[in-house]
Each structure stands twice: as structure tokens, then as C-alpha cells.
Amino acid sequence: MVATTAPTEARIWELLEEVSDPEVPVLSILDLGIVRAVRVEGEQVTVTITPTYSGCPAMGAIATDIRLRLLAEGYAKLAVANQLSPAWTTDWMSAAGRAKLTAYGIAPPVDGTATGHALHLFGKETTVRCPLCQSANTKLVNQFGSTACKALYQCQDCREPFDYFKCH
Amino acid sequence: MPPVMPEVSPEQTAAAAHAPAVRQLLFQYVLQLADTSLVLGHRLSEWCGHGPVLEQDLALANIALDLLGETRSLYQYAAALEGRGRTEDDLAYLRSATEYRNPLLVEQPNGDFAHTVARQFLFDNFHYHLLLALKDGPDAHLAAIAEKSVKEAAYHLKWSSEWVIRLGDGTAESRQRLDRALATLWRYAAELTAPTATEAALQAMGLLPDYDDLAPAMQAHQARVLAEATVPVPTVAPFAQKGGKEGRHSEHLGYLLAELQYVQRAYPGLTW
Numbered sequence: 385m386v387a388t389t390a391p392t393e394a395r396i397w398e399l400l401e402e403v404s405d406p407e408v409p410v411l412s413i414l415d416l417g418i419v420r421a422v423r424v425e426g427e428q429v430t431v432t433i434t435p436t437y438s439g440c441p442a443m444g445a446i447a448t449d450i451r452l453r454l455l456a457e458g459y460a461k462l463a464v465a466n467q468l469s470p471a472w473t474t475d476w477m478s479a480a481g482r483a484k485l486t487a488y489g490i491a492p493p494v495d496g497t498a499t500g501h502a503l504h505l506f507g508k509e510t511t512v513r514c515p516l517c518q519s520a521n522t523k524l525v526n527q528f529g530s531t532a533c534k535a536l537y538q539c540q541d542c543r544e545p546f547d548y549f550k551c552h
Numbered sequence: 553m554p555p556v557m558p559e560v561s562p563e564q565t566a567a568a569a570h571a572p573a574v575r576q577l578l579f580q581y582v583l584q585l586a587d588t589s590l591v592l593g594h595r596l597s598e599w600c601g602h603g604p605v606l607e608q609d610l611a612l613a614n615i616a617l618d619l620l621g622e623t624r625s626l627y628q629y630a631a632a633l634e635g636r637g638r639t640e641d642d643l644a645y646l647r648s649a650t651e652y653r654n655p656l657l658v659e660q661p662n663g664d665f666a667h668t669v670a671r672q673f674l675f676d677n678f679h680y681h682l683l684l685a686l687k688d689g690p691d692a693h694l695a696a697i698a699e700k701s702v703k704e705a706a707y708h709l710k711w712s713s714e715w716v717i718r719l720g721d722g723t724a725e726s727r728q729r730l731d732r733a734l735a736t737l738w739r740y741a742a743e744l745t746a747p748t749a750t751e752a753a754l755q756a757m758g759l760l761p762d763y764d765d766l767a768p769a770m771q772a773h774q775a776r777v778l779a780e781a782t783v784p785v786p787t788v789a790p791f792a793q794k795g796g797k798e799g800r801h802s803e804h805l806g807y808l809l810a811e812l813q814y815v816q817r818a819y820p821g822l823t824w
Contacts, residue, residue: 435621437617437618437704438624438704439617439618439619439620439621439624440617441617465562466562467562468562468625468693468696468697468699468700469692469696469699469700471696472700525607526608526611527611527711528610528614528615528707529610532614532617532618
């Protein structure tokens with residue numbers, strides 16, 4: 385397919401909103417906050433993304449999905465570049481993304497705890513609200529969950545186990 | 553479909569900033585870091601499906617995955633620093649045990665869960681504090697990799713510290729297993745902070761942190777965790793084992809690489 389119009393940065397951003405995180409499909413990659421830059425020079429489109437976790441297997445799939453979405457619009461001169469620094473943080477997740485996560489049954493990262501990487505080894509655990517019944521009476525089951533970005537919690541009131549998109 | 557990369561990668565740009573002699577030293581060092589994370593990540597992945605409980609099986613696999621992710625970034629940079637056209641895969645799959653530069657600690661077999669926890673704790677306490685220093689270091693690309701990985705290493709250290717406490721201050725059985733693991737593995741820990749000629753040269757240039765500067769924070773954390781675990785600090789340092797960072801390995805690494813490299817050795821150039 386040949387693009388009917390030349391790419392513009394605004395159009396590319398619109399299309400990126402349609403690319404979802406393959407492991408948390410309710411989130412677009414813009415909600416997730418991993419798109420750092422879009423550059424358009426003539427026909428050439430360069431999208432710069434930041435990995436969430438170093439070993440996240442979704443990053444390869446996301447780069448492919450970006451290319452496929454833009455190719456489907458006829459934009460063929462594409463590059464997807466990786467940028468490590470500044471390191472991705474859950475602080476970059478959009479408010480819309482947080483709301484979508486809660487509706488999907490995953491507790492969103494708690495605001496204001498993602499900056500830095502202090503150990504807090506013996507510190508108090510963050511209070512994470514149950515995404516189903518909103519209770520604050522929840523318990524950390526495992527700091528490492530079903531994917532690199534999630535921890536496993538259980539609600540002590542409704543007893544439901546749930547994923548927490550952990551602060552990073 | 554592999555992503556189309558810009559013609560000059562960020563790794564190549566970073567490598568070009570160094571004089572050729574420095575580039576070679578950095579290549580050796582970044583390779584050492586990559587080998588270390590790969591070998592430990594592989595060891596941890598051996599637990600997959602065999603963890604003591606499901607949650608800890610997941611934790612071990614997650615930590616392995618983080619380490620493999622760090623490994624890839626490091627090998628990509630190492631390949632650019634070497635500048636001879638080798639790729640990250642060539643470096644991981646097509647070097648022999650004597651070419652590997654990981655310290656002996658990380659190639660030691662998993663043993664029981666306490667043994668794996670003790671090995672992880674000794675490594676994490678070094679890894680976390682090293683990355684903290686590297687992320688503020690003068691090599692911008694290494695700093696970027698460290699900035700990314702230190703957040704993950706903090707979770708790892710938290711996990712292994714909590715398990716040292718739980719096993720040490722747990723039952724008589726868990727305690728004697730932890731004691732045995734620490735007595736066996738302690739002698740390998742000193743190699744982590746004993747500079748090789750390569751590391752010493754890079755430290756003299758200010759490209760690497762002086763390991764003596766990391767020691768106070770490492771010792772403070774270790775003392776705090778062992779005290780909480782009611783475990784006295786082991787003293788077996790006179791029998792310190794080293795040589796892995798210079799390619800002199802224990803018998804265990806060959807078996808590990810035989811499994812890790814099997815497909816590329818048996819079917820050279822095979823791709824998925």
C-alpha cells in the first residue's frame with residue numbers, strides 16, 4: 385500500500401495510540417509511556433522507544449507491532465530505535481492508562497513511589513488498593529509476578545488475588 | 553522481522569568516543585559484566601519448573617530474565633567496542649569456557665534453595681552497589697545500561713536479603729542449610745571486588761569505580777541482613793578462590809556452556 389499523504393508527526397502519534405502492549409492489551413504504548421520521540425524527515429519515520437524492563441520479551445513484539453501499524457498506512461521508511469536513558473519509570477504512565485489498568489483488574493502503580501531505587505529493605509510496604517473492591521487491606525504475595533512488570537497481591541477483604549503493576 | 557536499526561547504533565557512537573587502547577580495555581570489562589549476568593541468569597533459569605513453591609519459581613525466573621536483558625545490552629555494547637563485526641550472539645554462543653570472564657561465584661551449581669539464595673545474596677549485594685556507581689560514571693552508555701538495570705537489581709537484592717533472613721532465622725533445618733551454603737560460597741565472594749589488571753587500568757583512568765569505595769555500603773548492608781538473620785559473618789577469606797575473571801574457571805562452567813551453546817554449536821548459524 386502506498387501512503388496517500390506524507391507522514392506527519394501528529395499522524396504517527398495517532399497511529400501509535402493504536403499499538404497496544406501485548407502483555408497488557410488494554411494499554412496502548414502511549415499509556416505505558418515508552419514512546420520517547422517521533423521524528424519525521426521527508427518519508428523517513430523514526431520512533432524512539434524506551435524498554436520497560438531490560439529483559440521484557442514484549443519489547444521485540446512492540447517494535448514489530450509499531451512497524452506493522454505504520455506499514456499498514458503505507459509508511460515504509462521506518463526505524464524503531466531503542467533508548468536506555470533516561471530509564472523508563474512507571475511515573476511516565478498516563479492517567480488514562482492508570483484508569484484502564486484498574487478497570488482491567490490490575491492495580492496501577494502507586495503515585496510518587498517510583499522515583500529512585502532505594503532499597504527500603506526494612507521499610508513499610510506501599511499500600512496497594514484492590515482493583516475490585518477498593519479495599520486497602522491487601523497483602524503482598526510475591527514481588528515477582530506473571531510478567532516482569534507485575535507483583536502479586538491478595539485482597540484480605542474480598543480474598544481476590546490480583547496483579548499490581550509495580551513501581552519502577 | 554527484526555527492527556530496522558539506524559545505520560550507526562548508539563553503541564557504536566559510544567564506542568567511538570574512546571581511544572582505541574581504552575576501547576579494548578572497556579571491551580574486556582563490558583564482556584566480563586555480560587558474561588557474569590549471562591552465566592548467573594542461566595543458572596537461575598535452571599530452576600524454572602523446579603522452584604520450592606510456585607511464587608519462588610516465578611521470582612527466580614523473573615530475576616533470570618532481568619539478568620538476561622542486562623546481558624543483551626552489555627554484549628551489544630561489547631560488540632561495538634570490539635569493532636570486529638561480532639554480534640551479541642557470537643559473543644554469547646561462540647566463545648569457549650576459557651574465553652569467558654565471569655567470576656567463579658556465578659558459575660557455581662545451584663545446590664539446594666539455600667545455596668542459590670546465598671549465591672544470589674553475595675552477587676546482588678555487589679551488583680546493586682556496582683550499578684549504583686556505574687550509573688553516575690563517565691562512560692555514558694555504560695551509565696545508561698546501569699541506570700536501567702539498577703532498578704531491577706534493587707528488587708533482586710531485596711529478594712535475596714529477605715530469604716537470607718528467613719532461612720537464617722527460620723527452622724533448624726533452614727539454618728543449617730544456609731550456614732553450609734555460606735561456608736561454601738563465601739570463599740568466592742572476594743573475587744567480585746578484587747580488580748584484575750584490566751579493571752585496575754580502567755580504575756586508574758577513572759572509568760570504573762574504585763572497589764574500595766563500594767566496600768562500606770556493601771559491608772553495611774551485609775552486616776544488617778546477617779544480623780537480622782542471626783547469622784555470624786563467616787570468616788573463610790584466606791581460602792579465597794579467584795581466576796574466573798581471567799578465564800581460569802571451575803569445572804562447572806564447561807557443562808553450563810555445553811547446554812547454553814548446544815544449538816549454535818550443533819547447527820552453526822541456525823536462526824528461529
